[in-house]
Amino acid sequence: MASTPADVKEYPNSYIFIIDMPGLKSGDIKVAVEDENVLVISGERKREEAKEGEKYVRMERRIGKFMRKFVLPENANIDKISAACEDGVLSVTVEKLPPPEPKKPRTIEIRVG
Amino acid sequence: MASTPADVKEYPNSYIFIIDMPGLKSGDIKVAVEDENVLVISGERKREEAKEGEKYVRMERRIGKFMRKFVLPENANIDKISAACEDGVLSVTVEKLPPPEPKKPRTIEIRVG
Numbered sequence: 538m539a540s541t542p543a544d545v546k547e548y549p550n551s552y553i554f555i556i557d558m559p560g561l562k563s564g565d566i567k568v569a570v571e572d573e574n575v576l577v578i579s580g581e582r583k584r585e586e587a588k589e590g591e592k593y594v595r596m597e598r599r600i601g602k603f604m605r606k607f608v609l610p611e612n613a614n615i616d617k618i619s620a621a622c623e624d625g626v627l628s629v630t631v632e633k634l635p636p637p638e639p640k641k642p643r644t645i646e647i648r649v650g
Numbered sequence: 651m652a653s654t655p656a657d658v659k660e661y662p663n664s665y666i667f668i669i670d671m672p673g674l675k676s677g678d679i680k681v682a683v684e685d686e687n688v689l690v691i692s693g694e695r696k697r698e699e700a701k702e703g704e705k706y707v708r709m710e711r712r713i714g715k716f717m718r719k720f721v722l723p724e725n726a727n728i729d730k731i732s733a734a735c736e737d738g739v740l741s742v743t744v745e746k747l748p749p750p751e752p753k754k755p756r757t758i759e760i761r762v763g
Binding site: 542543544545546547548549552555557558559560561562588590591592593594595596597598599622624625626 | 655656657658659660661662665668670671672673674675701703704705706707708709710711712735737738739
């Protein structure tokens, strides 16, 4: 199970996970949330079957299954996750939950003793 | 100057150089032949400029200039090289020169002494 490099960026309203996946198409990649707060990105790069008269002179590119897991921050909205793949780079956007409403100041009445 | 993994395949009539270039578009990549028989593939992956309110939480993906050089075999036809980029993977096809014509059998006349 190979790893693949990733960047993570934080924006005011979202997190973006950017992962190199050269040679993979959207259909080869799976994006899921496990255990309520773990973003799991997995896929498989297969080597094309050798055609007749074809032989490998050099073979450096990694193939096989890979997986990346990221523990999502508390304010990640796991119902608002989207993913897009372009030029072999996958971007997964996870929106943030709105911050909790600030507690209203409470006025404590002072009883007259 | 970073390296990037490559496969090289040989076919009956061509060689194909396959190089991972996630995030690069055709315009970011240069393919050239130097010194008559060296295939030079170079490019640059730039990190996008930070937008307002953006910050990196994790930064593993390599950026910067990269280059790969391959000494071409003698039978490579450097006038017939083509390149295509798909899903962050560059494929450079170098056709082979036709094999030299087999030498015709020479008949040596035998002089009558």
